[in-house]
Amino acid sequence: MSCTIDGKPVAATPRPGQCLRTFIRDQGVFGVKKGCDAGDCGACTVWLDGIPVHSCLVPAFRAEGRAVTTIQGLAPAEGGLHPMQQAFHDAQAFQCGFCTAGMIMTAAALDEEQRADLPRALKGNLCRCTGYRSIQDALGGVGAVQPDVADEAGGACLANPFSTGIVTGHACYTMDVAPEGALDGMLHLKVLRSPHAHARITGIDRGAALAVPGVVEVFTWEDVPRRLFSTATHEDHLVDPDDTYILDDVVRFVGQRVAAVVAGTEAAAEAGCRALHVEYEVLPAVFDPEAAMQPGAPLLHRKGGEGSGNIYADISGEVGSIADGFAEADILHERTYSTSRVQHAHLETHGSIAWRDAEGRIHVRTSTQAPFITQQKLVHLFGLRARDVHVFTGRVGGGFGGKQEMITEDLVVLAVLKTGRPVKLEFTRPDQFDAATTRHQMTTRVKLGARRDGRLTAIEIRVVSNTGAYGGHASETLAAALASPMSLYRCANKKADGFAVYTNIVPAGGFRGYGASQSTFAIECAMDELSQMLGIDPFALRRLNMIGPKDWIESVWKDVSDVGFGSYGLDQCLDLVERRLADGSGLPAPEGEEWAVGAGFAMAMLECGPPTEHRSGAEMALLPDGRFHLAIGSTEMGNGSVTAHGQIAAARLSARLADIVLINADTDLTPYDTGTFASTGTVVAGQAVNLAAEALRANILGFAADHTGTAAAEWSLELGAVRRGDRRIPLDALHAAGTGEGHRFQAKRKAYLSPRTVAFNVQGIRLAVHRVTGEIRILLSVHAADIGRPINPMQCRGQIDGAVAMGLGWALTEHMVHSADGRVVNAAFRNYHIPAFADLPRTEVLFADTYDSIGPLGAKSQGECAINPVAPAVANALADAVGTRFTDLPFTPDRIFTGLGMA
């Protein structure tokens, strides 16, 4: 077959069932992405003779004689960017950038009529990061990127330093490497997954699988080190249970690994999986955590903790006496609220590629939030020496906590060790639902006591968390659920009991908001209900009881903590949202008497960083050309932390962001970093950069002083030079001079997470709900954040946009549905609906005016907590509109119908 791709003639024969997407990638054009491989997400959009199509749905042979245009061929041949690429750059209309290629190829193809109806025109393009606000800006020609000026990097709206690669399709994501060089002869690994929720494998006949042409090896539980571990990644390996084998002879959820087949092609590996004959002894299964806690429930694990049945973790605490507190109360409110199991849905699925080099070292290129912990786990599992394992990331296409997990790397390393050949494992989109992790489903009973004047006398919660078949993140998310959402209120008497329980469901893991989202939903709904009962305005009730800057920060434990107020802006956030809800902002209510309108809000507090250890290192050096090298172990997965790191370094070194040459997330090339999770990208890794840059600055100025026989304090850095009065030495010259004298312009610093500051978020929602169809329309979404001084306000706004969008998905559309036998029913984006452009309002994002005394450059954590107040704000607005309290997420129209008893 012959065709052209981006103007270049291609002569190659596609496989009979091959789709255009993989055919294009086989030609080395990796700008065409796989988000779903099923036509739902649009990441693979290309033009066929100028017509935009989802290349994953187009049979490759149909390209015969036609011109294929990808993101890599969109820019004019003479150089520069296509206007739409430029618009996406200027509006920074991406975060991880994985959807961007398809988004731009769609946007650039729209006609006038389509541009006037973006909800419809963009319904086939999903973005999980941005909430589409910045994409709308790009299409409207609204760009807010500021120029990159020396000495002004801190607090400026600078473009992500990888922007050009992202908008041109050249950014290299995990799977964007050709099978050549070190990857020559790469094998593909596919996993046979359990059809049963709970079963013992009594036999696996691999004969037929091994007979499939192309199949190289089959691995079962008999082939792996019998070593328990947790797939969850944390600095402290003891916070997660060692309850997992690479491959096990007992399967505990539908979708669990049964066997791995490696073959020369994906097709052969899949055929090998189908040819495996497995015999199971089906065991009784339990899906409901309350049932799983009952005596006699089927026990999932016998690994030392079976004395407490399926309860993996139980955490409780009490300050004061809730018995006294409830006795003092004039009014009590008690209700149970529950949240749903949802998937991260980062557009880049999990995947990794590993190979062994001539020296025997193992290299793992992977889509992870924690390369260093992954390296440690691989070393542990396979008995390797740390120096023989190298783990690194390419560009990572979204994480949201989902990639704080080692769920592909162990299998590819196993296969490399056994076969000696490079091996790749790439999750499909259904794999993401069946076998990656999810948010913990939690059910929270809240009991509040208050005096008639509104003062809280006691708060009690009981949280039951369904951790699924494995316990990674279960205790940490449970602890988080009992922590900051309780600390948010000043009350002498508080008590919390929490249980994280094993069930035969796909395991839960880390997810933006991390347990606090779930209990915030419950407590913020309960506070709203309490205000109704008391007849006190909900803002007034919050102000009366919310934590103030002079209060002791305490949830339900009396232990001394390292959390303090580096700054306080909750009061400002509340004022900002209250004003916006009152001033008539937002869309008008739809016409018709069936529409009921209501408003509500909720607030959330975040301890900036986890209570457990978290550390990060940064190395900096002056380069011979006068620019600066920055090596940071922290991962960038669209959260923008690398942009922030560059800006912090530039600010400290009086430089431009463009002068900072960045490398990150590589166990060979960068200092140790625990991982980018738990809101640490700015406050820990950023702090390491801050300290390293400060040290390099002192190093450079100190050398300039020594070199000239003057005092260091008289020297200052400016763009490309050091200066003392009229004397200016360019940095390249200084570097040459210093190197000649044996001086080294280098610095390395480490940052730890203590003390921790706190951040606040308040979300306001006004919505209309249709009393006949149950449809909800968001009329106003306003979010106020106290995140200290934003290092990059545009980027921070983008993060908050994205968090609010994800919160609205959780509140309104997303819900993993399981069949009675524990299978995920809706393992595709067409049935598991993450918000599309049409589903989301434009959120107004406002910042409290604070400067933090703990975080670097006055900044606090900002990527995570904004999700937490969103779902309860929707619930409170819904209750205000219809007078009925909806307690269980999500609020889909059919559930509204049921709740309102409309029939």
Added chain:
Amino acid sequence: MDLHSITQVRRPSSPAEVVGWPKGHAWLGGGTWLFSEPQPGLDTLVDLDGFGWPALTVAEAGLEIAATCPIIALDRFVPPAEWPAGPLLRACCRSLLASFKVMNTATVGGNICMSLPAGALIALTVALEARYTLWSRDGAARSVDAAEFVTGDHRNILQPGELLRGIGIPAASLSKRYAMRRMTLTHLGRSAALLIGTQAPGRRNLTLTITASTPRPVRLHFAAMPDARTLAGAIRARVPDDGFFDDVNGTPAYKRHLTYQFAEQIRAELDAGA
């Protein structure tokens, strides 16, 4: 996605070249459904693309739509002004979950043969009392009422190897007035209920088509405009209360609720304007 079990693609220039129909064969239209899910049971794709059927033909008898007509062509088709039901063509195209990019390659016949309860082009053609022309591998053709084609979720009356050749919408139907109601759990999502009522010009009759909320389309004819009770009774007689479709696009109870609500709204709308 790549369909790894496919070992050959046949690209005939006429259906007559396709003799016999071994297990594992599948007709390939736009491919937008076939390539959206693994198809481990298939080994051969037989491409309809080479048949060269004209996509849309306007004739005195009405509108002939080739099964291979890209949905985008139907969406962009400007119907003759004398067809009051003409706008329904586009309205139904736009009731699909698919984006315009999918519609660029997906075909009308593909949507019908996929036979999803929410297939909006099934709704369109049933409501407009179309007839489908089916060609079997032995050369025989048959013509069936659109309402009889889909028999359940992903089920229809096609025999192995039989293909949908085209859809004929009679001019009489296109000259009708119509009213349409639709609801989706998410904005611009997949239909939970899609109901269409039509009324012949100058008449006070009603043809009501219920789709998406039921596993297969239901079409009810009323020679005279029914009152609300009669209409509800007629629906109940055709669709038992437990006969509504259960999937992630809405609970059966919700779909039942929408069905009765929308049916009455359509009845009232067409009654008012008669």
